[in-house]
Amino acid sequence: MRPAPGASALMAEFGSAGELLTAARSLRDLGYVELEMFSPYPLPGAEEVLRLRRPRLPRVVLAAGIAGVALGFGVQWFTNARSYPLDVGGRPRLAVPAWIPITFEIGVLVAALATFFGVLIAMALPRYWHPVFEIDGFERGSSDRFWIGIGSSDPAFDAARSRTELERLNPLRIVATGAPQ
Amino acid sequence: MASWHLELDGAAVLAGRPGDEGLTQQLLTPLWSKSRLWYVCFALSGAGALLFAFSIAYTVGGGIGLWGNNIPVAWAYAITNFVWWIGIGHAGTFISAFLLLLEQEWRASVNRIAEAMTLIAVAMAALFPVLHLGRPWFAYWLIPYPATTGVWPQFMSALPWDFAAILTYGTVSLLFWYLGLVPDLATARDHSPDRARRLIYGTLALGWRGSARHWQSYRIAYGLLAGIATPLVISVHSIVSMDFAITQLPGWHSTIFPPYFVAGALYSGFAMVLTLLLPLRRAFGLHNVITTKHLDSIGKMMLAMGWMVTYSYVVEIFIAWYSGDPFERYTYLYQRPLGPYAWVFWLMLGCNVLTPQLLWWRRARTSALALFGLAALIQVGMWTERFIIIVTSLSRDFLPSSWHLYAPTWVDWSLLLGSIGFFLFLFFLFLRYLPFIPIAELKRLAHDRSGVA
Numbered sequence: 001m002r003p004a005p006g007a008s009a010l011m012a013e014f015g016s017a018g019e020l021l022t023a024a025r026s027l028r029d030l031g032y033v034e035l036e037m038f039s040p041y042p043l044p045g046a047e048e049v050l051r052l053r054r055p056r057l058p059r060v061v062l063a064a065g066i067a068g069v070a071l072g073f074g075v076q077w078f079t080n081a082r083s084y085p086l087d088v089g090g091r092p093r094l095a096v097p098a099w100i101p102i103t104f105e106i107g108v109l110v111a112a113l114a115t116f117f118g119v120l121i122a123m124a125l126p127r128y129w130h131p132v133f134e135i136d137g138f139e140r141g142s143s144d145r146f147w148i149g150i151g152s153s154d155p156a157f158d159a160a161r162s163r164t165e166l167e168r169l170n171p172l173r174i175v176a177t178g179a180p181q
Numbered sequence: 182m183a184s185w186h187l188e189l190d191g192a193a194v195l196a197g198r199p200g201d202e203g204l205t206q207q208l209l210t211p212l213w214s215k216s217r218l219w220y221v222c223f224a225l226s227g228a229g230a231l232l233f234a235f236s237i238a239y240t241v242g243g244g245i246g247l248w249g250n251n252i253p254v255a256w257a258y259a260i261t262n263f264v265w266w267i268g269i270g271h272a273g274t275f276i277s278a279f280l281l282l283l284e285q286e287w288r289a290s291v292n293r294i295a296e297a298m299t300l301i302a303v304a305m306a307a308l309f310p311v312l313h314l315g316r317p318w319f320a321y322w323l324i325p326y327p328a329t330t331g332v333w334p335q336f337m338s339a340l341p342w343d344f345a346a347i348l349t350y351g352t353v354s355l356l357f358w359y360l361g362l363v364p365d366l367a368t369a370r371d372h373s374p375d376r377a378r379r380l381i382y383g384t385l386a387l388g389w390r391g392s393a394r395h396w397q398s399y400r401i402a403y404g405l406l407a408g409i410a411t412p413l414v415i416s417v418h419s420i421v422s423m424d425f426a427i428t429q430l431p432g433w434h435s436t437i438f439p440p441y442f443v444a445g446a447l448y449s450g451f452a453m454v455l456t457l458l459l460p461l462r463r464a465f466g467l468h469n470v471i472t473t474k475h476l477d478s479i480g481k482m483m484l485a486m487g488w489m490v491t492y493s494y495v496v497e498i499f500i501a502w503y504s505g506d507p508f509e510r511y512t513y514l515y516q517r518p519l520g521p522y523a524w525v526f527w528l529m530l531g532c533n534v535l536t537p538q539l540l541w542w543r544r545a546r547t548s549a550l551a552l553f554g555l556a557a558l559i560q561v562g563m564w565t566e567r568f569i570i571i572v573t574s575l576s577r578d579f580l581p582s583s584w585h586l587y588a589p590t591w592v593d594w595s596l597l598l599g600s601i602g603f604f605l606f607l608f609f610l611f612l613r614y615l616p617f618i619p620i621a622e623l624k625r626l627a628h629d630r631s632g633v634a
Contacts, residue, residue, distance in 0.1 A: 017628055040201060040368070041625040042396040055398050061405050072345075079325050079333035088337045098337040101420050105345040108413050112353040112406060116360060119402035123395045126387035133390070139371035142364070142391055144201030 008178040009036070009149035010162050011135065012171035017043055020146035023169040024049045027150065030165060034151035038132065038141050055122055061115050068110025072103040131178030149177070201624050208618045209372050211465055218464060223609050229602010236595040237312065245315045247592045254575045254587035259313040261567045262597055264421055265449065266306035266604075267347070268442070268563060271414055272450025273299025274354055277361070278410035281403075287478050289622045290470040294461070295454050296358040297617070301607045302453070303351045305600045310343065312596075339424045346420040353413055357406045360399070363389050364621040418446040425570065431508040432517075432574035437496055444489035448533070449563035451483045452556040457608065459549045459556075461617075470618055473547045480546030483559065487537030490566075494534070508579055517573050521586055525565050526573075532562025 014020045017039060024037055028049060035050055037043070046052075076099040080086050085093055120126070132138055132149070141147055150162055159176075166174050240247055250257045273295035280288040311317045323344045325333050334341045366386035373379035389395065419439035426438040455476075462471045501513035517526045536558045539545040546552070577584045611617065 037393040038391045039393070039396070040205075040391055041364075041621040041628065042400055043393070044629065046393040047397050050393050052394060052397050055401055057398065057401055058405060061409075065409075075325055076336040080336050084331055084333055086335055086337070088335060091337055095337050101342040101416070101423070102336055102345045104416060105342075105349040105413075105420075108409055108416075109345075109349040109352060112349075112356055112409050115402050115405045115409065116356040119360070119398050120387070122398040122402075125389065125395075128383070128388045130388065130390055140202075142368040142371045142389075143205040 008131070008152040009176075010152070010157075010159070010166060011132065011147055011149040011175045011177050012166045012169065013137075013173050013175070014146040014148070014171055015144075017146055019170070020148060021045060021049060023148055023166075023171070026169060027148065027165070031156040032150055032154050032162075033156070034154035036149045036151070038138075038147040038149075040142050040144060040146075057115070057118050057122055060118050061111050064114030064118075065107050065111035069103055069107035071110065072106025073099060075106075076102055135175050135177055145172075201627075204624055204627070205368060205372065205620055208470075208616055208620045208623070209369060211612060212369060212614065212616065213372075213374055216464075219609065219613060223606070223613075226602050226605035226609055229599055230606040231602075232595055233599025233603040236592060236599045237308075240312055240592060240596070241317060245313065247590060249587055249589045249593055251585070251587075253578065253583055253585055254572055256313075256571050256575060257587055258568075258589055258593040258597060259309045260424075261564065261571055262600060263306050263309035263313075264442075264567045264571075265564045266302045266309070266600065267350075267421060268418060268446035268449045268567075269453045269560075270299045270302035270306060270350070270354075270450065271418060271443070271446035272454050273297070273302075274350075274357070274410050274414045275447055275450065276454070277357060278407035278414065281407045282411060285478075286626060287475050289626050290467075290618050291454065291458060291475055291479075292622075293358070293361065293619050294457060294617050295450075296354065296361065297608065297611045297615075298453060298457060299354050299450075300351070300358055301604050301611075303347065303354060304607075305604050307347050307351065308600070309596075310340075339420070339427055342420045343424060346417045350413060350417045353406070353410055357403075357410055360403060360406065361619065361622075362615065363387060364391065364399070365616040365619060367391065368620050369616055415443055418442045430574045430578055431501075431506070432512040432570065435497065435500070437493055437500070441490070441493035441497075444486050444493065445563060445566060448483060448486035448490055449560055451479055451486065452559040452563070455479055455483075455552050455556040456560065459553045461612070463549070467618065470623060476549065476552055477543070477546045480540045480552060483555070484537050484540040487533065487540070487559075491534045494530070512574060512577070516577055517569060520573065520577070522569065522573050522576075526569050529562050529565040529569055532558045533566060536562070 012023065014023060020037060020039065021043060024035060024046075027035055028051075037046055037050065039046070077094070080095070081093045088095075091098060132141075132147070137145075138147070150157055150166070152159075156162075163174060245259075248258065250259070273292075276288050276295040277292040281292075311320045314320060323334055323341055336342075363386060366382050367389035370379055370382035370386045373382055419442065422438035422442035425433040426435055428434060458471060458475075458479075462468060498513045501509040504510075517523070536555050539551065539555060544551075545555070572587050576587055
């Protein structure tokens with residue numbers, strides 16, 4: 001995984017979502033590829049501007065769901081038909097209809113657990129410290145402020161030129177964060 | 182924020198044009214401010230919680246002979262309460278998941294409350310079958326673990342189905358609720374007035390920083406969970422209904438039970454959402470985020486569910502007659518409307534069939550007072566429905582020599598009342614310590630409506 005932009009980045013703060021998206025588009029057009037945006041709520045269009053790839057999570061969840069179905073069915077088959085066969089009301093050993101409810105429930109359970117832990121892994125959370133948290137006033141980023149960062153590892157990045165380019169976008173302020181030690 | 186208008190505006194899901202910071206402040210206020218009203222509610226519901234704890238201890242200590250249950254009515258209040266609570270627990274996930282997939286905007290401000298209600302109701306529900314075991318410390322026998330006896334649970338019985346359904350439903354509801362909370366916990370972390378709370382909310386927020394990559398994964402995961410949870414909601418009460426439907430008892434052995442139970446569950450669940458939402462809206466002045474549009478929508482849902490339940494009642498009675506089975510006919514055509522529990526049956530019909538008809542009128546759907554009253558009646562009605570299903574069928578089955586009437590003892594009553602108290606107790610804790618209206622989601626809604634691309 002490439003380093004998260006912001007690990008060492010030039011950050012600019014904006015007062016509205018519209019300004020942030022406009023800024024992101026201009027920076028994209030200037031050739032920056034390592035951009036990251038921070039907003040208090042999901043912004044429609046952010047994925048296209050940053051050209052984010054679609055996560056693989058749905059396929060992982062599908063696989064987990066299928067595994068869960070197999071597990072649910074397998075446990076019932078093994079316990080009630082194989083390890084200790086039970087004759088209940090003359091049902092056949094392979095009492096498939098009677099096993100469907102639990103098979104479904106365990107499939108759902110495993111898929112849901114995979115979604116939850118999968119998304120945490122995809123987001124690399126929990127991660128309690130991040131360079132952006134060092135910015136004074138970044139707290140408002142979860143309420144009404146919008147930030148964009150250019151990662152210093154971006155091939156188009158140049159500390160002085162990038163700062164001028166950011167200034168042209170009229171941000172509230174520009175902060176350099178996580179300078180390499 | 183002077184432009185926030187509180188008058189009734191028919192279509193708005195979000196009244197006024199609240200600014201982002203204004204919305205944050207408004208929705209986080211209940212976390213930081215102390216209110217006398219809250220302490221009163223907390224103390225009263227706490228007394229109910231103590232009653233519940235006492236009743237449980239008394240039941241576990243003395244055995245379930247303290248209840249009115251006996252052969253033939255072995256299920257009675259415990260299972261009535263169980264089905265009632267789990268039914269109430271359905272609306273939360275339905276609102277959060279199903280309405281999310283249908284892109285119903287109005288769900289945004291009520292979903293967190295409904296999800297918390299679901300979680301707590303499922304916890305209440307899960308307690309009753311365990312207590313009903315009589316020896317609750319053996320509840321783990323339901324889990325297929327390799328015992329030295331070599332015996333496993335019997336998975337062709339409806340009871341392990343129930344166990345799997347409740348376990349899954351409780352877990353998925355918790356994950357869905359918590360995932361939805363994470364961005365708002367970060368907002369709470371960033372607005373905490375002191376270090377202790379910053380640490381607590383910060384820990385719970387997992388280091389959320391609202392980056393575009395986070396939001397992308399987050400929204401996909403949230404949608405996936407919603408897609409998973411929607412069939413799950415339908416399955417849970419279907420499985421609960423199979424506890425009854427796969428037996429031979431007249432009044433239980435019926436294929437209409439799964440959809441009938443699901444409709445009834447959503448019906449009582451929406452009623453409970455209203456019961457909690459309306460006082461909350463008034464106490465915290467949330468008229469700008471919980472508007473008449475919400476009340477109107479929930480009212481319409483209740484009317485629809487009420488008719489599905491009514492339809493089920495009619496079909497059940499018709500099929501009992503049409504089947505020609507004398508036992509079915511006796512149960513539906515004589516015992517329920519005219520037998521010893523007839524007054525409960527008519528109370529059920531009055532509450533579940535007549536009261537929702539008021540919802541045809543827009544005036545009733547938009548009046549908080551009318552809705553609150555209706556919701557209370559519907560909850561009584563749905564509880565009596567489960568009582569009727571369970572107790573009438575068990576008390577008079579095929580052999581008149583084994584007939585026996587059931588009457589609850591005070592322990593039955595105190596467990597029911599105590600569970601309501603404990604439910605409210607946990608709900609008040611939730612209101613005090615967690616952001617109960619989704620902040621980020623409402624901001625997104627405000628953003629979408631402001632038309633900024």
